[in-house]
Amino acid sequence: MMDGETSWVSHCNDDTARHIDEFELFSELSDEGNQAASAVSLDLILPDDLLERILACLPVASIFKAGSVCKRWHELVSSRRFLWNLSQVPSQKPWYFMFMSSDEPGGYAYDPTLRKWYNVGLPCIETPNWFKASSCGLVSFMDNDSRSELYVCNPISRRSRKLAEPPGLKFSDYSALAMSTSRVSNGYQISIVKSKEVPGKIFQWDISIHLYDSETRMWATLSTEVFTGWRAGDESVICDGILYFLIYSTGGGAPENRHGLVPYDLSGRSSHALLIRNSIAVPCPLTCGRLMNLKENLVMVGGIGKQDRPDIIKGIGIWMLRGREWQEIARMPHRFFQGFGELDDVFASSGMDDVIYIQSYGSSLLLLFDMNQKQWKWSLKCPVTKRFPLQLFTGFSFEPRLEIAP
């Protein structure tokens, strides 16, 4: 219950008189049939709680614009009660942040609701090759050198927090970062899957899973295992309390069988069986796979490899995991595939809620897939342009939420 809400009886007593006055004034003017009955200030007709309710329906950028109209509106959108209102609104369509260069963290964020690109500055991140993970408006960044600097931030409010250094092997060969935020408590968990080749032992990899909990502010090492012939990479996501990460064949296996998926129950309820025994095969030979959480369902966007040459991309598919089976959701139509120009066998893809973004590393073209309507659509042209032939473009998606704090 909003603390602003009163029972109908007291509401009647408090506001009726005011409403009657304003209504009488208002109806007199409008009865004149005069279009310039907008001589009356429309927003004065609404009490604060109703105006707040309206403003809470707005996309984030519009909220800031509304806050710059007049003192009353500015006070309303800055109030704590308004932020509470916002947390009740269902998730907004995720934005996609595209980096302008490979060295600087600057770039533009795409808002699919208003179809605009904003020159948002990201806090904490130093170079585009840092690891990124996002959930419910919070984004975590981890550096790509020592893999020991970890921050959680809200890109809209720019508030951030530095977290304790992750445990386990420093300078691991591969790390995968994932995050899960609770909409109810605003607490979050961050997972890191580390892979390091066992020195002297060919095809053997030390795989460890570490978990950070914002409630305890502590790291825990949940699992350590040696994989033979497989390693983890940098693709992982948490859906509904289960951590999923992609594994890659390191040799000795069939060429078509290059990828796999390992699920790990973070609540620790799973059996003590080896993780590798529990792995799930991918639906077809892939050139690359990108994992994402769409309304707590695991979705994978994958580059489909040619039959005879599985390392060459011939299309892009979208699958959803149901239990241990993959259900195909969509295949990218040829005209969009061609629209990217030359699509490498690897590409960037990220998404949440109902939207999937796909982007080629070689250009700033951005494609959206709407899971609800099963529609493909190009974004508005990005202000970032290719300045030299080998320029690489990367990005990630996040939900714009003004009110959530790390």
Added chain:
Amino acid sequence: MRYLALPLLSQNLTESTARAQTLSLYLQLSLQVSLSQRNESTMSSSSSSLPSCPKKVVTLKSSEGETFEIEEIAALQSKTLENMIDENCADTPIPLPNIKGKILAKVVEYCNKHAEVGVDAESLRAWDAEFVNVENTTVFDYILAANFLEIPTLLDLTCQSVADMIKGKTPAEIEKTFNIKSAFTPEEEEQVRRENQWAFE
């Protein structure tokens, strides 16, 4: 049923005392009668599930005194009206002194439509879109009425429609649409803009 305490009428009472006592008796008696009538009517309304009872209708009275009838089942969408129905206050016309007839008629129409069975989501959405496709000032009237009568679906619909009016507009355009009198000065606006410059480009 309480028993009336009958005062003993003795010959020693003065005339005025006797009159006073009779009057008091009469008042007590009439109170008892109206109480029992109320009990009867409460009992009968709780048996409205009998097929022979007519469909319950609630009467609403606008600010100008015009009356509008709405079926109880449609009226239940308003938490305000639902409370009144539960407490048996809905047997007489309910005065709504802050809602004009023109608006009340439309609100009744909305509740009736949303109480209908067998309407598919798609056509209801289209109907809702048409419902709010009216002048700004009318939508504001709907918001106030929906808020007063506590009709959550109508309140959401109308608030979203005003938000849609604001969405995508510049601060200057918002000022014009809503005819804001006490807008920020250019200096004040500049200061606010600077806090989140990216949203204004």
